[in-house]
Amino acid sequence: MHNPPADGDPVAAAAVDAYPRIVATLIRVTGDWALAEDCAQDALAAALERWPRDGVPDNPGGWLMTVARNRAVDVLRRAAVERRKVQEIAVLTPAEEAVPGELDDRLRLIFTCCHPALPLEARVALTLRTICAVPTADIARAFLVTESAMTRRLTRAKSKIAAAGIPFRVPAGRALTERLPGVLAVLYLLFTQGYNADGEPAFADEAIRLARLVERLMPGQPEVPALLALFLFQHSRRAARRGADGELLTLDRQDRGRWDHAAIAEAVEVLRRVTADGPYALQARIAACHATAPSPDLTDWARIAACYDRLAAAQPSPVIELNRAVAHGYAYGPREGLALLAAVRALDGHPHALAVEADLTGRLGEHARAAELFRRAAAAAHSDEERRALSARAAEWHLRGSTDAPDGGAGAS
Structure with a gap:
């Protein structure tokens, strides 16, 4: 002892x-x-x-x-x-x-908790409770439900596993190829639950821990280390995402001295092992461009835009198209970005889309229009923190009286 x-x-x-x-x-x-x-x-x-x-x-x-x-x-x-x-x-x-058999048990448990027969939210909750040992009350708070309601959801998920005869095993061959993306999607959502401005930071830590475990247990699966690298790049900025008054700061306004450079170095090494360019690998390469740039002005936006082009072709979605518009706007000019943004109809009126349009418009010298768009974005914001950040940007453009050099954007935080 x-x-x-x-x-x-x-x-x-x-x-x-x-x-x-x-x-x-x-x-x-x-x-x-x-x-x-x-x-x-x-x-x-x-x-x-x-x-x-x-x-x-x-x-x-x-x-x-x-x-x-x-x-x-x-x-x-x-x-x-x-x-x-x-x-x-x-x-x-x-x-x-x-012994290896026990490690196999842990992998079996991950695949069981992430089985596609369960609703996605149940998969995330079951992973948190069973694999990460997160208290039910904490999970309930993250999902905005009562503890008793979350307890019932977890019970239903376990009952479904038993009633449906979901096997406690890791699939093999083609079944593994089909199931692994679902497991990684659960880890991605788990990380997002912790990385969001109002999320539970411990959830992001758990996602990183599980990604490390899955990589150790499943060598040779390129999207697993790619996802781990993406998590590390993103999480490295956590301490710098807020200013002195607690306000959210976009990436270009963060104090890079507060970034976790050890995590960035680890992510770079992990990403070096990834030779394929699946969706997570492309996202990790984009994150690497931001994390390793000496300053915002020296960010390799052309490479980021190329990665988003490939990502949009492989996994099209309105959010990816929105980020693609941002990247092209910085790589090739705001008019190029606005042209791509105009095609993203699914996000009309969304605060992030309005913020991107505001920034691109302001960089064209249309200060009053940019301020108005930022005000509209603030009005549509989903949280008080986001609303305050967007309102501050509206005030900045309102006060700007000349076409200053681009000093920021609606980039990731």
Whole structure:
């Protein structure tokens, strides 16, 4: 035993690492999702009670696995479940947490939580709860529902897995190729839930952790490291996204000294391993252009525009077309950007589209028109923070009395 660190919570640290492994292993052995979660939670409760008194074990994960395993054995015996299951789980040892089979269990759990038979929101919630051990109350807050409502959603998702006979396995061959994008889409949405201005930062951290895990367990899948690189590039700016008064800052206005340059360096190395140019790889290459530019004025907008051209061809969407218009506006002039923006009819009246039009218009020297468009964008904004940021841009263009050199844009934050 050793004493817990004074500045950390050893149970929480062990839970982050061990909880999903314990749940995955017990699900595989018992076939009972609820039993696996209950036993893992009982083990954590036991740790909360005993570790402050007895000290943290040298192998916290092994200790938790042993307690959870013993609890499962007791429950199965009391329920008179067939002897085979009792014997199978009884032979599990703490050492098994490091063997390849246990790592496979974790990957099986990820694919089960992200099964396409479940609604997308349920996949994200189940991933947060089962794999990341995020409390149900925190998940409910992120999805703007009550804790009881989220508990019911999670219960329905688990019941559907059991009723539909969704297999606890990683698909192979063509099925893996078809299913992996769905898993990555869940991680992307999970990251977005944490990266958004009003999101839960811990969710972005969990998405990065899971992306690292999936990359380790599935080498040779190029979109997995591409997604990890994208997360790292984006997350590197978190500390700089707000000004002294808490206002949101667009990328060009951020203090680059506050960016996480270690994360950027890691992302660059990860991206070097990606040779294919799938959707996540293209997004990561765009993010790399922003993250590695010495200053906003030296951003390689031509390369960004080329990446958006390829991304729009491979995965067309109004949001991609909007960003493509921004990139072309900086690479080839605001008139080029406005011409592309005019074709994005699906986002007419959307605050982001109005902000892009405002910036491009202002860069043409039409200051009053730019101010009016920014005011319209502020009125349509989805949050108070976004509304304040857009209103501030409207005020800037209103006060501008001459055609200054471009000093910013409606770029990403």
